[in-house]
Amino acid sequence: MQHTTAPSIAVVIPCYKVTRHILGVLAAIGPEVDRIYVVDxxxxxxxxAFVREHNSDPRVVVLEHAENQGVGGAVMTGYQAAIADGADIMVKVDGDGQMDPALIGDFIAPILAGEADYTKGNRFFDLEQIGNMPPMRLFGNAMLSLLTxxxxxxxxxxDPTNGYTAIHREAARHLPFGKISKRYFFETDLLFRLNTLGAVVQDVPMDAVYGDEVSNLKISKIVTEFMAKHVRNFCKRVFYNYYLRNMSLASIELPLGLLMVTLGSVYGGLHWMESAHAGLPTAAGTVMLSAMPILMGTQLLLAFLAYDIASVPRRPLQQRGRLARAVLPRG
Structure with a gap:
């Protein structure tokens, strides 16, 4: 008779100026969790030191950084400790009291069911709750969601900046911890890394809760630093998925579409400037020679996007891992 053990659940809590709330967060974590990693x-x-002094929960393990590494660095420290201790699923909860530990069951359920490798919160699911979100935060999250x-x-x-997440060890142990962004771009960069692994990700609906915390999401950061990182990750992902690991029709559609749109725009722009300088209308034939490659290139780019949307990972890594272990010879 084969005996199975229940999956081990760990919670990772990055801590930075949360002494007012951390004990309440720890007290609210239910018995389904086996180990709690508090990362100072x-x-x-x-x-x-505050948690060590005032906490009595034997599940709590305190980890400390010698230097500040940002929320991403703290979470990855917790992940690595949990993996080393044999955790099967790791849930990341902030220590500021804005994430309800009662929702942990909702976040781990799709992973336990074998439907996902990674789950994350989505505060935009309930349309009634969206009205309570500060307008600037709503706009910033909408922009970041599109870029992500x-x-x-x-x-x-x-809602890519939502930090309430859970991950299966099969996905976490393959992450390049040394390359993932450690600060505000952490959650978004992690999604990019998970896609290159082929991990399945699901949103978990949750309410938006705002207390007295100060938002660090600034539009200037979105437009400058975040934009550059999104472009970098897009180029890397396309290279990895469409040229390095696999080739498909989409591998031709993207560069050909970009080339045609660029050539049509440059050709049309140059002739329009020449005509404007001479005070003459641009010839109809010139307009057609410019418009045709732009239209055809745009169609190719849309076809690439359609292929990319259809290529979202659907088979969880944990299922592939179980299948590989099942077919490997024993002894």
């Missing part, structure tokens, strides 16, 4: 990210309030769809390849996800 060089907190000026010494969150780690392009750069990560997960076209069916929204």
């Amino acid at each position: 990210d060089r907190c000026p309030d010494q969150s780690g 769809k392009l750069s990560s390849g997960y076209w069916d996800l929204f």
